[in-house]
Amino acid sequence: MSEQRRVLVTGAGVTGPSVVRALLAEGASVTVTDADASRLAKLAGGVDGFGGVELVTGLTELPAGTDLVVTSPGWPPSSPLLAAAAEAGVEIIGDVELAWRQCQRMAEPPAWLIVTGTNGKTTTVGMLASILDAAGLDAVACGNIGLPVLEALEAGHQVLAVELSSFQLHWAPSVRPAAGALLNIAEDHLDWHGSLEAYAQAKARALTGAVAIGGVDDPYVAKLLVNSPSPRKIGVTLDEPLTDQLGVLDGKLVDRAFGDADLVDVADVTPGGPPGLTDALVAAALARAYGVSAQAVADGLRAFQPGAHRAAVVAELGGVRYVNDSKATNPHAAAASMRAHDRVVWIAGGLLKGASVDELVAEVAPRLAGVVLIGRDRDVIAAALARHAPDVPVHQVAAGDDGAMTRAVDLAGAMARPGDVVLLAPAAASMDMFTDYGHRGRAFTEAVLTRLGLPT
Numbered sequence: 001m002s003e004q005r006r007v008l009v010t011g012a013g014v015t016g017p018s019v020v021r022a023l024l025a026e027g028a029s030v031t032v033t034d035a036d037a038s039r040l041a042k043l044a045g046g047v048d049g050f051g052g053v054e055l056v057t058g059l060t061e062l063p064a065g066t067d068l069v070v071t072s073p074g075w076p077p078s079s080p081l082l083a084a085a086a087e088a089g090v091e092i093i094g095d096v097e098l099a100w101r102q103c104q105r106m107a108e109p110p111a112w113l114i115v116t117g118t119n120g121k122t123t124t125v126g127m128l129a130s131i132l133d134a135a136g137l138d139a140v141a142c143g144n145i146g147l148p149v150l151e152a153l154e155a156g157h158q159v160l161a162v163e164l165s166s167f168q169l170h171w172a173p174s175v176r177p178a179a180g181a182l183l184n185i186a187e188d189h190l191d192w193h194g195s196l197e198a199y200a201q202a203k204a205r206a207l208t209g210a211v212a213i214g215g216v217d218d219p220y221v222a223k224l225l226v227n228s229p230s231p232r233k234i235g236v237t238l239d240e241p242l243t244d245q246l247g248v249l250d251g252k253l254v255d256r257a258f259g260d261a262d263l264v265d266v267a268d269v270t271p272g273g274p275p276g277l278t279d280a281l282v283a284a285a286l287a288r289a290y291g292v293s294a295q296a297v298a299d300g301l302r303a304f305q306p307g308a309h310r311a312a313v314v315a316e317l318g319g320v321r322y323v324n325d326s327k328a329t330n331p332h333a334a335a336a337s338m339r340a341h342d343r344v345v346w347i348a349g350g351l352l353k354g355a356s357v358d359e360l361v362a363e364v365a366p367r368l369a370g371v372v373l374i375g376r377d378r379d380v381i382a383a384a385l386a387r388h389a390p391d392v393p394v395h396q397v398a399a400g401d402d403g404a405m406t407r408a409v410d411l412a413g414a415m416a417r418p419g420d421v422v423l424l425a426p427a428a429a430s431m432d433m434f435t436d437y438g439h440r441g442r443a444f445t446e447a448v449l450t451r452l453g454l455p456t
Contacts, residue, residue, distance in 0.1 A: 004029050006065045010081055011072025012039040015095040018150035019070050020053060022098055031066075033059035033081070066090050070098055073144075073167035076192045094171030096164060099149040101174065110153070113286045114143075114162045116169060116206045117183025117215070119333040120279045121145075123271070123306055124183060125163040127283035131300030132159055135292045144168060159290065166193065166202040173205070179289035180206035181213035181236075181282045185220040186332030190354030200224065207233075211289040215278055216245070234289070236281040238274055246281045246288075253281055253301075258288035264298040271306050275336045309441035311337060314448045319418030322409075322448040325425040326441030331360035334427035338364045341421040345412045347444070349375035350428030357384045357427060365389035370415035372397060372408045376432040404433065405440070409447035422448075 005028045009019055012034035020043065023030050031054040034040050040055045062084040069085045069092045077083065077092075085092050103109035115124045125141045132139035139159035142152035152160050164172070166189055185200050193199040200220060207214065207228035214225035216235035225233050234244055234257045241247030241256040246263075248254070253263040266272070269280045284297045306312075309326040316322070325337045330353070338344055344367050361384040371394045373381055378396050385394050395411045397404045412422045424444045426437075434440040449456045 005067045006063070007031070007068045007070060008033065008059075008063060008066045008081075008085075009070050010034075010059075010075050010079070012036070012043040013072055014146075015072055015148045015150070016043045018148045018154070019095050019098060021154075022102060022150050023070070024052070028068075030054070031056060031059075031063055033057070062088060062090070068093070070095065071171060073165060073171060077170075092171065093173075094168055096143065096149050096162075096168045097172040097174060099153055100172065102150070102153060110157055111159045111290060112162055112175070112177040112180075112209075113159065113290060114164055114175070114177040114180040114206045114209070115183070115282065115286070116164045116166070116181070116203050117221075118186040118188050118203075118330060119328075119336065120183045120275055120282075121163045121165075122327070123276070123310060124181070124279040124283050125161050126307060127280055127301060127304045128161040128286050130304040131283060131287040131292060131297050132161060132290075134300035134303060135287070135296035137292075161286075164206065166199050169205040170202040175205065175208070177206070177209035179211035179213060179286050180209045180230075181215075181286055182206050182221050182224060183215045183278065183282055184218045184332065185224070186330065187355040188330040188332070188353060192353070204228070213282060213285045213289070215282065217278070234285050236278060236285055238277060238281075246285050248277065248281075253277070253284060255284065255288055255294065257285065259294070261294040263294055264301050268298075268302050270304065271311055273336075273340055309438055311340065312441075314445050315452055315454055317452050320413070320416040320420050320422060322413075322422045322444075322452075323424070324441045324444050324448075325423060326430070326437045326444060328425040328427060329429050329437055331355050331357050331427045334425040335360050335363055337423065337425040338367055341367065341423060343367060343369050343417075343420045345370045345372070345416045345420055345422045347372045347374065347408050347412055347422065347424045348381055348426050348428070349373040349378040350426045350430050350440075351375065351432050352377040352380060352428045355427075357381050358388065360427060361385055362388040365392065368392045369417065369420050370412065371395070372411045372415075374404050374408050374433065375426070375428060375430075377428060381427070405443040406447040406450070409444065409451055413451055 007028045009032040033056045037057045129141040140157045141161045143162040144165045145163040204224045211232045212228040212230035213234045214221045216222040237247040255261045311325045314322040328334045373396045430440040
């Protein structure tokens with residue numbers, strides 16, 4: 001980047017400080033805009049040498065002479081500023097693309113191992129990071145998992161286990177990882193992308209590097225993998241694997257792509273079940289593509305423990321288990337969560353982001369002992385329940401704060417019988433009522449413990 005190139009940064013959130021530091025280091029003239037003035041003030045306080053950066057709250061017009069826009073990933077192309085930049089022919093990229101371009105100028109850039117998909121990204125990246133650690137590599141999990149990629153670069157790590165959302169991939173057209181994986185595709189973020197096809201094509205950018213890995217039990221992913229430009233394509237399946245696949249055979253995860261190797265017993269993988277095993281196979285495939293030994297894969301998977309709010313048992317009393325799967329933020333994830341249980345009192349609702357719930361409700365209807373709906377789009381789920389599960393009792397909670405979760409847990413607990421699971425698997429995003437899915441999960445956990453008279 002030439003000196004004094006004029007760059008507009010849209011969004012001062014998680015990625016803002018690292019983006020500004022990178023641009024200042026390259027001699028750019030930087031303007032940052034955000035609708036929230038407090039985020040701008042926080043950003044300014046966290047970046048050395050910030051005096052030359054212009055901060056503008058709620059900028060509505062593209063500054064004259066702008067050469068480049070670096071946007072926060074959540075800003076859709078339809079945002080007025082980004083639409084104006086596109087109309088003016090100004091390039092728009094995200095922080096991930098900026099990090100990739102920075103890597104191309106490094107003498108010894110780190111290897112990028114990318115994970116994307118509708119569900120399972122964070123678990124897979126966590127498994128991958130555990131495997132890389134077991135192999136003795138200087139690796140870090142970054143990207144959508146919380147640590148911006150630019151900050152991971154600043155720390156000088158050897159390998160990056162990168163979780164990328166569809167938003168991040170949309171704004172990262174040049175990224176070509178050492179290995180990239182696509183877990184699954186289901187309706188999500190259609191309000192942002194406009195269609196399932198556009199969403200899937202954004203996800204497919206993970207399959208453009210030296211090695212492309214896909215969960216081929218998903219027909220959509222299998223098609224995207226076949227059409228990938230990658231010179232090496234690896235499938236992951238829960239069936240017995242073919243050549244160039246990883247799969248399951250005789251109770252073990254096995255590799256038939258990077259050597260003929262048994263990796264680990266199915267019983268040693270946490271979380272278990274089809275989603276957890278697929279995540280583990282994809283993590284193993286990424287690590288094996290980088291040259292990690294089968295032993296390190298086994299050690300890393302055995303050591304891995306899933307993060308909070310992912311099918312976590314909160315408590316059990318009177319034969320009723322309370323399970324927090326707040327991370328199930330779309331219908332595909334909620335369906336996978338409910339398949340693990342025979343009879344469920346389901347707490348659901350929030351922001352559906354344009355996704356349909358009819359297929360989900362039709363599938364899980366036989367498992368439902370009752371439903372409690374919260375959040376903005378609860379009426380949409382209620383209508384689907386009326387069509388596909390008319391005999392299931394349904395309660396709706398209209399309040400919009402943590403008190404709503406307390407009421408929801410009380411209603412769910414009253415419907416549950418011994419052997420049932422009260423399951424928070426919302427099938428929707430949380431930001432209508434909560435800060436994020438973690439806040440929602442904590443509200444559920446606290447409500448459960450309070451109801452059961454246990455320490456919070």
